Amino acid sequence: MQTICKLIRSSKESCLWGLRNMSSSAEADILLDTHGAARIITLNRPKALNALNLSMVKKIYPAMKEWQKDPNTGLVIIKGTGDKAFCAGGDVLSVTKSAKAGGTIHEEFFRGEYTLNYLIGTYNHPYIALIDGITMGGGCGLSIHGSHRVATEKTLLAMPETALGLFPDVGGSYFLPRLPGKLGMFLALTGYRLKGADVWHSGLATHYVNSSSIPELENALKALPKQKCDKETVHKTIMSFQPKNVPEFSLKNHLDTINKTFDGKSVENIIQKLEKDGSKFSLEQVSALSKMSPTSLKVTFQQIMTGSVSDLAGVFKMEARMTHHFLQGHDFYEGCRAILIDKDRNPKWNPPKLSDVSVDTVNGYFEPVPGVPDLLLS
Incomplete structure (x- = not known):
């Protein structure tokens, strides 16, 4: 069986499925930027593989609501800091600790996270998620509901909640059963890991580009004028970076x-x-x-x-x-x-x-x- 957590070994880092309670940092956990008509969200917890916490939810949601009303907004880009992960999940340990202690963080986190996921899924501007790395659980909620999801050869995506005694949430109830055939039920129950182009072949990503092309793609998106920030133009812009030869679906013979x-x-x-x-x-x-x-x-x-x-x-x-x-x-x-x-x-x-x-x-x-x-x- 593929393990739920792929250990990423370095002198100071290890991945606990991205679901860990990290100590506070002086650095901002979310970076918000404006470039022309583009609005950029950067998940900035690289040591935690950009795991999502309540603080981050409370910053992303109001920013997106404000951009939604801003006539100068053309599109939104979301990405992760570091070279390992887009977002490896939610900060579940703080949630379970809160629930055990009779706190409120757990209720605030899940309701806030789901409200944010819904906003992403109903957003009035193109929302481009650059899922260039580990993308699990809460990271799927931040990306899959968006209009454009860009996978690379470094993408590792899964909804492994059944191994944790939970269920594939963050809207998994919606996007998983809408995958081709019974692929969604398979992914939901087994927590199977999709790698690289498999994420695109499955339908969870809308596009596939090489990881080395991501900076250039981001610059191209940021250069789009407001009047050209429609979903079709964004699609064509991303497609111009898609390699001619995309690897085959590794599950092809098992479908x-x-x-x-x-x-x-x-x-x-x-x-x-x-x-x-x-x-x-x-x-x-x-x-x-x-x-x-x-x-x-x-x-x-x-x-x-x-x-x-x-x-x-x-x-x-x-x-x-x-x-x-x-x-x-x-x-x-x-x-x-x-x-x-x-x-x-x-x-x-x-x-x-x-x-x-x-x-x-x-x-x-x-x-x-x-x-x-x-x-x-x-």
Whole structure:
């Protein structure tokens, strides 16, 4: 199984899936810049692989709202500092610590993050995400909802939440089931990592360019006059940097298997189909699924099915409920312990088996939260 966290070794850095509680820094965690009609957002926590925290959400959202009203705004570019990551996820440890301590950061973070994701998905200007590096979880929320997502050979993208006892949130309920065939269900349940051109082939990126071309592409976008900042011109500008020979989809020979097995009527049925197929690829997915939270798997299956017929606002209303319920449970905290704190990678899920997760339990994750208003977006 591919591990959830790829360790990036250096003298001072290690990646904990980007989901770590970093000490405060004197440096700004977000840089906002203006260049002609372009508005540039730079995620500036390179030591944390630009992991998203509440402070960053509170800076990006009002800036984007202001730009939305500014008649001089033509387009928005978002990128990450450093050569490793666009955004490796959300600062989940601070969230779980807040929830355990009876604080409010967890509620503020998720509701603020989802509100920002919705703004990106409904924005009135081209929004170009330069996902040149690790892009996971919260990083997907900052990019995939945008009109233009530019992957490179350095892009490493995944929604690995089921291994952490959570679910693929940040609008995963919307964008995953809208991928071709059953690719979205496959990615949601297994947390499979897409690399380089695979991100483009999957549909999660709209464009693919070489990493070395990103600075020149950014300059070309910043040079566009206001009257030429329409989505089609932006598309053509990015396409002018796309290499003639893009690597083939590494999952190309497995797509039929994915479509035939991940169309199961339940998680158990999917596993049965994978075992019956018996190929090396299918058995690797069985092994991967066996390590995930059974509760997360069953809730995620229902999430993807429901999200396939929901609009974007409805998806975030649903995910806000789900997040609250997961924070009241066991597995999210246990996943954080096993993956991020003790790092033994041996979570003790409760319940431990898929057969122990009842229909009523799954349905409960989608119910309104008593005393907590729904997240209503429009």
